[in-house]
Amino acid sequence: MTIKRLLLGLLLLLVAALAALFFAFFERYTEEVDRGWGAEAWRNPYLAAEQFLTRAGVQARRADNIAVLAELAPDDTLFLASSSQVYNPQRARELLDWVERGGHAIVVAHTAGYEERDWLLEQLQVTLAEGREDYIFEHPFQQLLGDDGAEYRGKSASEILREHNRRLREGDSGAGTEEDAPAEEAKPPRNPDVDPQDLITLASDDGGSYQLHFDASYLLQHPALGGGEETVKSGAEPVFWARIWRDDAGVPFMQFERGEGLITLLADGGIWRSRRIGHFDHAYFLALLAADGEFVFLTQPRFASLFELARRYAREFFLAGSLALLAWLLLRARRFGPLAPAPQPARRSLLEHIAACGHYYWRADRCERLLHSQRSAMLRRLGGEHASKATRRQLCIELGNATGLSESNIAACLWGDLPRSEEAFTAHMRNLQQIEAAL
Structure with a gap:
């Protein structure tokens, strides 16, 4: 009995020693791994803009089509990713009436095809024309490559990643002594390297300034900007615009006042997409345009799938099917007079x-x-x-x-x-x- 107690005591001491060693050498740390965009970010290119407005205290949501105008309050803001979503004169009239009551519409001009009419742009007397030069979009691996992204142009994503990993391995193998260790790499810049003359600098209310970088492939043109002989309609004259180049007749965005509301017309809606909203002061510009009410994103028409419709109306579907089956059974069971005898299967003589x-x-x-x-x-x-x-x-x-x-x-x-x-x-x-x- 004494030997068993001694063995039990030694076992307890061993467990206590192991626990003490564990807590003495255990170190907790947290590591954050970037796994890229999730499925929702790939489906919604304006997800970062929605989250930014939500954190800024603005209630943001998405809508399916232009019929959401009937639900909007006068102090709300409606973002249209394409002016083609105003697909007929009635919708254009409804949008302008809502703006006149105090609403704020932010509309991205759509490049109309052959014999395709843009009802909203016609009401504002705005046309969309090609700019002076092509816009160079940011490389998808710009944050990873830093300033060395120019030499990777023209290569596929797999080739770029293999080359980047090879350079990392060569840098690790060449690190010998502590003096030869490479210095900590600087964080890549937030903004892409662009020509300063391609930026638009605007003054803010607090006396400072902010910069915007628009795609200059297409620019907005209006008779009030000069260079046109067309008469400007009443209420169709822009109250504010900004130019990229001083000698260019087109502008990347302009604003119209309609009644108590405002219409902001853009030639480039990509400044608020998830890839570019962090560049320059694009997010700050979005916050300035947001009104006091709700911010509604109308990015693209979304129609419910067959499975979603079946799940939404399953109760009504089965109820209607049951009533139809009951009516059919009652119809088949109804007869008049006594039941007729069954005919004889054999032929008579x-x-x-x-x-x-x-x-x-x-x-x-x-x-x-x-x-x-x-x-x-x-x-x-x-x-x-x-x-x-x-x-x-x-x-x-x-x-x-x-x-x-x-x-x-x-x-x-x-x-x-x-x-x-x-x-x-x-x-x-x-x-x-x-x-x-x-x-």
């Missing part, structure tokens, strides 16, 4: 067929005509159609001798009244057949 035909003719009052025609043919053969009583008596005597029938039966068959029962009809027809056979 000739005698049954003759009997059925006879019953049919009797019910249709066709037996009297049949008997009358048969008797008329017999009298014509005998020559007794208009015979006197003496002649009729003589014919009855002769036919009685030939057929064995009584004179009264023969007279009743040839000149008597038509039968009124099935038995009398059958007897008359039988007598007529005997007379015809005797002739």
